[in-house]
Amino acid sequence: MVQSKHTRTSLHRKTPLSPGGPTATRADRARSEPMAVEPLGGGRYDVVTHDDHVYTVTLPESRCTCPDSKYRGENCKHIRRVAIDVTERRVPAPGQEETPCADCGAATFTPEDDDTLAYCPRCTLRPGTYVRDRERGDVLVVRDTTSERADETAIPGADHTVASYPTNGEYAANDVVVDVLYPLGSDVDPADLDARRLRSYAFPRGRLERLD
Structure with missing residues (x-):
């Protein structure tokens, strides 16, 4: 779509x-x-x-x-x-x-x-913004809002783009891609982790609900 x-x-x-x-x-x-x-x-x-x-x-x-x-x-x-x-x-x-x-x-x-x-600037998801996945209900934190389209962004290790991934079928193929992370638990000190080991996930912007 x-x-x-x-x-x-x-x-x-x-x-x-x-x-x-x-x-x-x-x-x-x-x-x-x-x-x-x-x-x-x-x-x-x-x-x-x-x-x-x-x-x-x-x-x-x-x-x-x-x-x-x-x-x-x-x-x-x-x-x-x-x-x-x-x-x-x-x-x-x-x-x-x-x-x-x-x-x-x-x-x-x-x-x-x-x-x-x-x-618009207000609705662009900035790094560090908390969002909710409309499909699963998970709370995520934005790593980056990219300039890439969902139908042109391949998912590493999967034979899909972000747009063609089965759970993204209801969202616009020409939506922008947002990279997100699952937030660390309260008992984890971020200073003890190598940020490069944290895996990010790509979602179409429309799948993410901003949490104010």
Whole structure:
């Protein structure tokens, strides 16, 4: 099962980024005028102005379809607004697209044309996080969240990938792989163990429930 990470992105609301109304400079107008920036992919963005005009910005080439850019060659307020929104992570940068976190649905930015499931920073499992295996109920500790896909990661000593392993059949094949360890018992001193001898296990992220 390969789960799609994509959803249709609704048009962003037209908002100013700073108070005070329009001012003389293009940089100030880029922040003070209500605009909405809608990513189109390929480094292109539609900018909807306060009076509902729509101009298309090609950010890598610093081009816009507005007269200020098209005929005067200026770095117009629409180009500046897109650059601001990209820098402040309100819209994806060129080469990225906005996709929902596979766990909570929050917007996150990922490479274009990559269908690997994405997770927002809050839902990305960090080393040391305690999780529960949804299948067996075991409590585990995260060693690492990898960038590898479950359908492309072989299980050592088994003729399976993480995705094709029998107990993982209900989870997305394009999920990311998380390496986990069984936590040490309270009577074991970690300082007495060689960490290299601890065996890690690979799970699709969706199989693991975060324990807060």
